[in-house]
Amino acid sequence: MSESELDTKNGKTKASKLSAIKFQKEARHSYMRQTQMQDSLIDAERGTILIVDDTQDNLLLLSLMLSEQGYRIRKAVNGETAIKIVQKVLPDLILLDINMPGMDGYEVCKQLKADPVTANIPVIFLSAFNEVFDKVKAFAVGAVDYIAKPFHLEEVLVRVENQLTIYTAKIQVDRLNEELEQRVRQRTAQLEATNRELEKEIIERKKIQHQLEASNLELEKEIVERQKIQELLWHMALHDNLTDLPNRGFFIKQLEKAIKRSSQEEDYLFAVLFLDCDRFKVVNDSLGHLVGDKLLIAVGHRLKSCLGSTGTIARFGGDEFTILLEEIKDIRDTTATAEKLLEAMSEPFSIQERDIFINLSIGIVIGSKEYQQPEMLLRDADIAMYRAKEMGKACYQVFEKGMHDRAQKLMELETDLRLASDRSEFVVHYQPIVSLNSGKISGFEALVRWKHPKKGFLSPTEFIPIAEETGLIVPIGLEALREACNQLKTWQNQKITSIPLTISVNLSVKQFSQPNLIEEIDKILEETELEGSSLKLEITESAIINNDMLATEILQKLKSRKIQLLIDDFGTGYSSLSYLHRFPVDTIKIDRSFVSRITENGENVEIVKAIIKLAQDLNIGVIAEGIETPQQCKQIKDLGCEFGQGFFFSKPLEQQSVAAIFS
Numbered sequence: 001m002s003e004s005e006l007d008t009k010n011g012k013t014k015a016s017k018l019s020a021i022k023f024q025k026e027a028r029h030s031y032m033r034q035t036q037m038q039d040s041l042i043d044a045e046r047g048t049i050l051i052v053d054d055t056q057d058n059l060l061l062l063s064l065m066l067s068e069q070g071y072r073i074r075k076a077v078n079g080e081t082a083i084k085i086v087q088k089v090l091p092d093l094i095l096l097d098i099n100m101p102g103m104d105g106y107e108v109c110k111q112l113k114a115d116p117v118t119a120n121i122p123v124i125f126l127s128a129f130n131e132v133f134d135k136v137k138a139f140a141v142g143a144v145d146y147i148a149k150p151f152h153l154e155e156v157l158v159r160v161e162n163q164l165t166i167y168t169a170k171i172q173v174d175r176l177n178e179e180l181e182q183r184v185r186q187r188t189a190q191l192e193a194t195n196r197e198l199e200k201e202i203i204e205r206k207k208i209q210h211q212l213e214a215s216n217l218e219l220e221k222e223i224v225e226r227q228k229i230q231e232l233l234w235h236m237a238l239h240d241n242l243t244d245l246p247n248r249g250f251f252i253k254q255l256e257k258a259i260k261r262s263s264q265e266e267d268y269l270f271a272v273l274f275l276d277c278d279r280f281k282v283v284n285d286s287l288g289h290l291v292g293d294k295l296l297i298a299v300g301h302r303l304k305s306c307l308g309s310t311g312t313i314a315r316f317g318g319d320e321f322t323i324l325l326e327e328i329k330d331i332r333d334t335t336a337t338a339e340k341l342l343e344a345m346s347e348p349f350s351i352q353e354r355d356i357f358i359n360l361s362i363g364i365v366i367g368s369k370e371y372q373q374p375e376m377l378l379r380d381a382d383i384a385m386y387r388a389k390e391m392g393k394a395c396y397q398v399f400e401k402g403m404h405d406r407a408q409k410l411m412e413l414e415t416d417l418r419l420a421s422d423r424s425e426f427v428v429h430y431q432p433i434v435s436l437n438s439g440k441i442s443g444f445e446a447l448v449r450w451k452h453p454k455k456g457f458l459s460p461t462e463f464i465p466i467a468e469e470t471g472l473i474v475p476i477g478l479e480a481l482r483e484a485c486n487q488l489k490t491w492q493n494q495k496i497t498s499i500p501l502t503i504s505v506n507l508s509v510k511q512f513s514q515p516n517l518i519e520e521i522d523k524i525l526e527e528t529e530l531e532g533s534s535l536k537l538e539i540t541e542s543a544i545i546n547n548d549m550l551a552t553e554i555l556q557k558l559k560s561r562k563i564q565l566l567i568d569d570f571g572t573g574y575s576s577l578s579y580l581h582r583f584p585v586d587t588i589k590i591d592r593s594f595v596s597r598i599t600e601n602g603e604n605v606e607i608v609k610a611i612i613k614l615a616q617d618l619n620i621g622v623i624a625e626g627i628e629t630p631q632q633c634k635q636i637k638d639l640g641c642e643f644g645q646g647f648f649f650s651k652p653l654e655q656q657s658v659a660a661i662f663s
Ligand code: C2E
Pocket: 431, 446, 447, 448, 459, 460, 461, 464, 473, 477, 480, 506, 507, 508, 538, 568, 569, 592, 625, 626, 627, 628, 645, 646, 647, 648, 652
């Protein structure tokens, strides 16, 4: 055994103690020499070592040696003290004697390992050879190493350093591990956060995508809806909403195209037909607008199907239709179409279980280079249509240049007519009505004339139809009535004759249907102070035929005022004589056309004879109009007619001339 392997366990004597110390010092020195290089690297804070040993010498020796190595030393002489020290200051390593009074090394080690704060402190057991030392138990309780006594200081140092290195390394590894774990945790947390963010973002994106898809769908729907609405609007803009036929705007566009084409293509010929329903107003007034509308739809359909693909039909407005015929060869194509259309109207329309007949008047204009505006074509087609109406309706007329001048003249006349009343241009002439038996004048018919500033006296036949159409007949007629009543009253006051004269005044259909007619008549009678019995009103058959109810009411009111009622132009109208029974008619005036047909030999008297007979049977008075010759006068008188009127007796006279007759 070398000196350094001194038995410390048994070194209880002073000499042995000293020699041991001496030995250990030497050993320390030699060790220090050997580890000089290492020493320089070891700083003062090399670590704290707790030495636990009940042997003071061991404590002293070890602490001396280790503190010289730069370790900070703590010492405990028993287990209990060791536990207390550890709780105050944590050592970096513990050298623990096993065999100690009280708590032995195993127990100390067990307790240290049980406490997480101290569990990692490396424990090196110190054990004497002769002691019962169980290595397995030592490691089992947590020791990292053991050193047998008597120990070699170098060994102790090496083992201590080893364990400290391991311990430091372990701490570093732990720290690194911890750092690593922390970084991993941080990374994981970051990744998780990023993941969560991403997931959130994905969800958000999905949401947005859904929203986008939904709004895309909405948009697509909206686009489809809009397209539908646009198509509908487009259709509505170009079609008439009642008949669903193309409308005026559409037709004018087609005309523009046709005009353009005709200016570019030599052989291209086209025509415009202007159609107007005859007496459509009668349907509307008598059967109501609903039936009128249905009739218009039916007429439109029939015209369209009759036309087929040969032309474009449009509803132009009201009861007017227009047709564009393209690529025609000549006028015959157009008139043939017009005839076909008129023929198609010969069948009745069945509306609300009622058969309605309606005719058309058609105006035709052929497109030519002169027409550069659709409006001009339409204007002329319209003029031709009016001509067709004048020609008796239910026919067609092709536009001719003269028609335009005529239409223009009519328009001028209309303008003048509107001003005539204000300028007092109307005068009344009086035609005597003569008693055929006595040859004396029984009264006069008041006949209005227009003293036109440029054209002179105009006959009522020239302006009454326009006045009727424009409604101007109402004020003109009333003015004539006032004038005539006033004149008769004047003659009565002047007592120009002892015969109780009457005055006959013509009343147009339009006047007859005025709601305030009776009021106006009352006013005039009051103003002029003329007796109702002196007044006779002349109306045509059509006035009472078309207004059955109204006519009865008016006629009764007139009767109550003792005003007499005459049927003018008798025989030219409806030839339905039944109304004579129903209405309180006083007198009929045989139309001039029947009277003028009677020849000198007495031919053609049959109708006149029949009318006179009818009047006599019904106890109605008769006047024959238009007696021009003495023969006519005689024949009519012979047939039993009471009164006569005509150029044979006198032409209509100015009021001054009338007074002269009686003087
Ligand atoms: P009307 O009521 O049948 O009047 C008789 C027409 O025959 C008058 O024409 C008269 O001048 C004409 N006349 C009378 N005797 C003869 C004759 O022997 N030979 C010929 N060729 N003609 C004869 P006028 O004055 O031109 O009046 C035409 C029509 O105008 C009238 O026919 C009447 O329907 C209408 N009229 C005239 N004045 C008025 C008026 O004040 N109001 C209304 N609503 N209509 C009127």
